[in-house]
Amino acid sequence: MALVRDSADEANIASAIDTAVAEFGALDICFANAGISSGAVPLLEQTPELWHETLRINLIGTFLAVKHAARVMIPRQRGSIICTASVAGLRSGAGGSPYSSSKAGVISLVQTTAYQLSSTGVRINAICPGLIETGMTRAIFEHARARGTDGKIGQLNPLRRPGVPDEIAQMALFLASDAASYVNGQAFPVDGGLSASLPVVQPKA
Secondary structure (H helix, E strand, O other), X not given: OOOOOOOOOHHHHHHHHHHHHHHHOOOOEEEEOOOOOOOOOOHHHOOHHHHHHHHHHHHHHHHHHHHHHHHHHHHHOOEEEEEEOOHHHOOXXXXXXXXXXXXXXXXXXXXXXXXXXXXXXXXXXXXXXXOEOOOOOHHHHHHHHHHOOHHHOOOOOOOOOOEOHHHHHHHHHHHHOHHHOOOOOOEEXXXXXXXXXXXXXXXXX
């Protein structure tokens, strides 16, 4: 079952959550994964409109998913909420200012919400992807392939490769499962080790 909704419209999100409960009887897992990129707009060319839209989708939309998932999970005293943040929310250099700020906000939202949900049995965590080939990043990969430099994508992390969506999905499955029953309020990088270090010069192979 798929619903097309505006992820930053409260009525849309509330109805989507209610539909899930009506169809399946309960909500055990919510993965707040919608997001947009603010692009590589130079600081002095950024507009309030760019910031508003980036924050609207990436942060306010995530908040609404968290709010309405928690609303139906709390009475059952169980549930796992997973939010997509980014390594750009952990350190600079992985995205533009609006995008990075929105993802830092998602991490803070997860941390603060974990405590607001104390004693409810509802867990919340964030995944911080590194460079993954998705619809949002496809232009980067296509440009590199056109130039013949696709072998250099991801070269800054210790694994020296980009990630694939399934590697993010595996982390989401773990956080959604009972295997992660004592994991709460955390932000997990899935980035090939990129965020494990300050910038270093990679030795030549």
